[in-house]
Amino acid sequence: xxxxxxxxxxxxxxxxxxxxxxxxxxxxxxxxxxxxxxxxxxxxxxxxxxxxxxxxxxxxxxxxxxxxxxxxxxxxxxxxxxxxxxxxxxxxxxxxxxxxxxxxxxxxxxxxxxxxxxxxxxxxxxxxxxxxxxxxxxxxxxxxxxxxxxxxxxxxxxxxxxxxxxxxxxxxxxxxxxxxxxxxxxxxxxxxxxxxxxx
Amino acid sequence: xxxxxxxxxxxxxxxxxxxxxxxxxxxxxxxxxxxxxxxxxxxxxxxxxxxxxxxxxxxxxxxxxxxxxxxxxxxxxxxxxxxxxxxxxxxxxxxxxxxxxxxxxxxxxxxxxxxxxxxxxxxxxxxxxxxxxxxxxxxxxxxxxxxxxxxxxxxxxxxxxxxxxxxxxxxxxxxxxxxxxxxxxxxxxxxxxxxxxxxxxxxxxxxxxxx
Numbered sequence: 001x002x003x004x005x006x007x008x009x010x011x012x013x014x015x016x017x018x019x020x021x022x023x024x025x026x027x028x029x030x031x032x033x034x035x036x037x038x039x040x041x042x043x044x045x046x047x048x049x050x051x052x053x054x055x056x057x058x059x060x061x062x063x064x065x066x067x068x069x070x071x072x073x074x075x076x077x078x079x080x081x082x083x084x085x086x087x088x089x090x091x092x093x094x095x096x097x098x099x100x101x102x103x104x105x106x107x108x109x110x111x112x113x114x115x116x117x118x119x120x121x122x123x124x125x126x127x128x129x130x131x132x133x134x135x136x137x138x139x140x141x142x143x144x145x146x147x148x149x150x151x152x153x154x155x156x157x158x159x160x161x162x163x164x165x166x167x168x169x170x171x172x173x174x175x176x177x178x179x180x181x182x183x184x185x186x187x188x189x190x191x192x193x194x195x196x197x198x199x
Numbered sequence: 200x201x202x203x204x205x206x207x208x209x210x211x212x213x214x215x216x217x218x219x220x221x222x223x224x225x226x227x228x229x230x231x232x233x234x235x236x237x238x239x240x241x242x243x244x245x246x247x248x249x250x251x252x253x254x255x256x257x258x259x260x261x262x263x264x265x266x267x268x269x270x271x272x273x274x275x276x277x278x279x280x281x282x283x284x285x286x287x288x289x290x291x292x293x294x295x296x297x298x299x300x301x302x303x304x305x306x307x308x309x310x311x312x313x314x315x316x317x318x319x320x321x322x323x324x325x326x327x328x329x330x331x332x333x334x335x336x337x338x339x340x341x342x343x344x345x346x347x348x349x350x351x352x353x354x355x356x357x358x359x360x361x362x363x364x365x366x367x368x369x370x371x372x373x374x375x376x377x378x379x380x381x382x383x384x385x386x387x388x389x390x391x392x393x394x395x396x397x398x399x400x401x402x403x404x405x406x407x408x409x410x
Contacts, residue, residue, distance in 0.1 A: 022327055026357065029329045030317065034291050034310030040283050047275035047282075052268065065278050072282045076289065137260040138267055160261050161268075185226050189217075192253035195260060 024088040032079040039079075043072055046089055050096045056157045057100040059145060067103055071096040097154065097172045104150040137195065144194035148187050155180050156187035219246040229254050296335050296350055298384050305384075309333050312383055316352065319378030320371045325359025325400050336388050349388035350379075360397040368392050 022041070030038035047068060054064035054071075075082075075092050082091060145153055154173055158164045159180075166184075170177040216224045221244045231238050232251045241247045295306040309332075317328035332353045352375065358367055372390050379385045 023357075026327055026329045029355070030313075030331075033313055033330060033332070034293055034308075035314050035317075036283070036287055037314065039286060040279070043282050043286075044275075044279050047279050048273060051273050051275055051278060055273065056268070061273070068278060069282050069285070073285055073289075076286050135263075137256070138263045141257075141260040141264055161265060185216075185229075188229070188254065188257060189225065192257045195253070195257055 025084055028079065028082060028084065028088045031076070032082060039076060042088060046092055047072075049089070050092060053093065053157075053162060054096055054100055056161050057097070057154060058103060059142065063103060064100075067099045068096055071099045074099070094172045097158070098174075101150060101154055101173065104153065140195055141191065144191050147190055147194055149183075151175070151179075152183045152187040152190070155183040156191070159184050219244075219250060221246045223247060225250055294333075294335070296333055296385065297337065300386075301337075301348070307383060307385070312350075312379075312385060315378055315382050316354070316375050319374045319382075320354065320356065322374055323367065323370045325362065325398070326367065326371060327357040327398070329355035329357065329395060331355070349386035351389040351391070352379075352387060353391045353393070355393045355395045357396040357398050358394045359400040361400060364394060368394075 022038075024042060024045070027038040027042050031042060050068050050071065051064055054067040055061050058064050058067060071092060075095055082088075086094075145157075148156065151173065155169055158169045158172065159166070164172070166177045166180050169180045173180065175183075216226045218224055219228065221240075223240075223244075223246075228241065228247050228250050232241060232254060241251060291310070293308045293310050296309055296312055297303075298305040298307055312333055313331040316333075317331050320326055320328050330353070334351045334353070336349055336351055354371070354375070356371060358364060371392055375390055376387055379387045
């Protein structure tokens with residue numbers, strides 16, 4: 001076999017002139033046919049956005065990295081079935097979202113949706129003066145995100161932090177658009193209550 | 200928040216919604232605030248104003264959260280390397296293709312040969328290679344029972360716009376045959392080229408070009 005002449009270029013040493021301007025669709029086709037270097041370019045290109053998404057969904061960098069790693073491996077295995085119906089970016093975005101949903105579900109098996117909205121006021125939110133501090137508000141927001149149910153959190157993050165359309169979220173999470181709207185609403189209600197200014 | 204009580208109308212007549220003391224559902228108040236901020240009731244009603252203030256406060260915190268995240272760019276170098284190490288360990292079923300003459304027992308995996316051929320055709324200015332399938336003709340029996348020799352290549356390319364396609368195809372074929380011969384030692388019986396897209400010519404002409 002002549003396989004030995006393959007250069008195992010590490011992803012950060014891929015020559016920029018040869019693939020830097022090659023579009024995702026072509027790279028995905030090559031990767032589907034077993035070209036690891038093409039896949040390396042795709043990973044390099046999309047890892048930052050996907051890791052950002054995973055960290056936003058999971059609230060943890062380490063878990064986010066694991067989720068993105070699993071998602072890319074799954075993408076590599078499923079690439080031969082990827083027919084380019086969506087862009088590679090959208091396709092992997094969905095895979096990461098699903099992976100994160102599974103992680104979140106495994107993390108908290110049973111938080112009833114309604115209970116999430118009725119979590120008692122946390123003590124840290126009692127001082128109105130602190131709320132005016134942006135940093136405190138952000139910290140409180142991060143903590144409050146843990147009060148949300150898995151689906152509420154996913155829908156809210158995709159909508160409010162990633163700016164996705166309801167249609168896109170419905171597709172990514174696998175529920176109807178109305179269900180997405182309802183979850184975003186519940187999440188907002190829960191978060192406004194937790195941030196403490198109201199009532 | 201200290202004296203928060205559970206909304207009395209929650210989950211009954213209004214499903215997930217809740218009615219403010221002024222009789223308006225919370226979801227509608229928030230919706231109106233985003234779509235019709237000049238609604239006079241919203242400004243006059245203390246309950247609606249409270250509800251809207253909560254939403255505003257949340258949105259401020261969300262903006263700050265987004266800014267914080269934008270400031271702390273995540274380093275993905277290690278992650279990328281980890282992913283690719285695992286990918287390269289994965290066994291992908293692939294087809295072996297013959298190299299050299301019929302008497303030789305020398306083979307190359309299709310994905311490896313395809314990578315060499317793609318790189319070769321991309322030395323033609325503006326050409327980008329996509330799918331590159333290779334087929335061992337020795338495995339195909341022709342109608343009269345005779346066997347073809349060599350490998351048939353089916354190549355998809357993106358071609359630069361404004362360049363004669365027959366001329367380009369000739370160059371692509373030339374580079375491909377040259378690489379197959381010199382780098383792989385593979386006998387090519389046929390090269391089918393499919394132009395799947397025309398792309399604007401790159402401004403810089405640093406790549407191969409006509410030789």
